[in-house]
Amino acid sequence: MGKNRECAKCGSLTEDVDAKDCKFCKAKASLVSREVKKELNQPKKQDQRENHQSIMTKKFALLPSIAALIIIGGILAVIYFAMFFDTSVEVPTTTVFGQTIGGGRVNNLGLMSDRSNGIIIGIGAAIFGLILSIVAKSKSKE
Ligand SMILES: [Zn+2]
Numbered sequence: 001m002g003k004n005r006e007c008a009k010c011g012s013l014t015e016d017v018d019a020k021d022c023k024f025c026k027a028k029a030s031l032v033s034r035e036v037k038k039e040l041n042q043p044k045k046q047d048q049r050e051n052h053q054s055i056m057t058k059k060f061a062l063l064p065s066i067a068a069l070i071i072i073g074g075i076l077a078v079i080y081f082a083m084f085f086d087t088s089v090e091v092p093t094t095t096v097f098g099q100t101i102g103g104g105r106v107n108n109l110g111l112m113s114d115r116s117n118g119i120i121i122g123i124g125a126a127i128f129g130l131i132l133s134i135v136a137k138s139k140s141k142e
Contacts, residue, residue: 005033008030009022010022064133066132067129067132067133070132071129072129073129074127074129075122077121080122087108091106
């Protein structure tokens with residue numbers, strides 16, 4: 001068997017499997033099996049990971065606000081193109097043989113495609129911003 005219990009405080013090894021208190025430094029409940037001690041050492045690795053993550057988090061700190069701006073911009077673009085973008089053009093009035101042709105407004109195909117492009121791009125931007133904010137949230141949670 002050998003010495004399989006180790007004091008977490010002073011590092012003394014003992015063969016007494018049932019002992020909980022260290023007989024060298026008298027620390028209470030400081031004895032852990034060596035497997036357990038490995039687990040206890042892991043938080044140090046986690047600290048390093050957290051340090052690394054805090055650097056990463058700083059890098060991503062601006063992401064949520066950028067994502068929010070993209071979402072708002074996308075939604076505003078959709079609202080603008082869907083509701084306020086005028087696709088109609090004025091048709092000049094021409095008088096042919098005493099009859100008035102034209103007048104009023106008709107929808108312009110080019111402007112209509114501009115409008116649908118604008119809506120699609122706006123929706124795309126909003127979705128992109130949404131994905132970005134989800135990524136930013138998951139990065140800050142890690
Ligand atoms: Zn000890």
